[in-house]
Amino acid sequence: MSKIAALGYLVVRGPLEQWKEFGTKVLGAQLVEGADDSTALFRTDDKAFRLVVQDGEPGIDALVALGFAVADSAALDQLVANLTEKGIEVTEDAELAAARRVQRLVKFKDFDGNLIEAHVGQSTSNAPFVSPRGVRFVCGDLGLGHVFMSSTDAPKAAAFYQDLLGFRLSDTIALGEENAIFLHCNPRHHTAAFATFPGAPAALGHLMVEVGSLEDVGRALDLVRSGPFPVTMTIGEHTNDRMTSFYLNTPSGFAIEYGFNGLLVDDATWKVGHYEAPSIWGHHFAGAPEPAAAGGDA
Known part of the structure; x- marks a missing residue:
């Protein structure tokens, strides 16, 4: 547990x-x-x-x-x-x-x-949540979302989270010179993931936030196409968590994965898998930046 x-x-x-x-x-x-x-x-x-x-x-x-x-x-x-x-x-x-x-x-x-x-004991607000864009985020007991971390040694980083924090292995994806490792702590497919890229320092690659409809994803994509915050990876569907999403740069420099329909894990029946590619379709780099810089992985 x-x-x-x-x-x-x-x-x-x-x-x-x-x-x-x-x-x-x-x-x-x-x-x-x-x-x-x-x-x-x-x-x-x-x-x-x-x-x-x-x-x-x-x-x-x-x-x-x-x-x-x-x-x-x-x-x-x-x-x-x-x-x-x-x-x-x-x-x-x-x-x-x-x-x-x-x-x-x-x-x-x-x-x-x-x-x-x-x-x-995280505080709950008495005031209702009101999205300026009418968006519903998938949070609650699943938490804010997931983080994808660039690590100096992904297997050792993942082992820390598994051995000391109790995270469980969801699956792996062939990414970079070693596999990217995806871990869950609740039914969300992964709350933390780790990958190592040659020459890349340890850093936050991206934060995933999940919304309640594909329309919410599409409307956000239309907004950023005409705005100052560039898309770093086009819309697509991931192999492991089946999230349909796109990626964009934040003002801080790391990416946001803005997605819909992420897979949930049932530990009683879940079988750990491995994937040779991160996406079933889409998720092409915009301007072809390096994966570690864009944080554009599952």
Whole structure:
């Protein structure tokens, strides 16, 4: 059983005014007030927020923290004990918990040095979620979406998440010199995925957000075609999670996969598979950038 329940939120760094336009007009997320003028928060469901953007320069280091939700305080205590036993430094941070609007929060780093904020008791807003574009996001117990990570050593990075955080293997795809590895912690096909590309540093490749209809995907694609945020990968359908999606650059530099109809995993019947290609159709690179730069993988 996974010690992590879902990707509760994501914290990134980027140009704030551009993100306010991108998050609302393109993604259809709801902008809510941050703690100060240097922070913007975005909602995609009934949670107080799902995405935190801290004002700053775009770049390969745009990822600030992965906010992974844990079921309850007992599970969080057990996670801390297991990590500490393995020699992982873990710190509980009450001040940061208050800022993230959770009851408890501990922080530690994964294999590649990415900061993880494992938390319990994520705040739910009393106000209804209202998308500026009328979009319904598929979140709830499945969490914000998934992250695709460029790693210095994908098998070791995936092993950290499997052995220490309890993620389970969904499948693999031949990608780059080694297989990309896809892991789930709840019924969403994957919440974290890892791949290694020659010369590419460890970084966030893309964040996937899932919407409730193919029409939502199509309308977003029409919007970005005439706007300042470039499409990095054309619309297509993935082999493993069957997501129909396209990819576009964020103001921070990493990509967003904007998708519909992702596969759900039932651990009682799921069989791990392997795929020789990431997509059944489509998903062609726009301008042919390198995969690691565009983050355009499953």
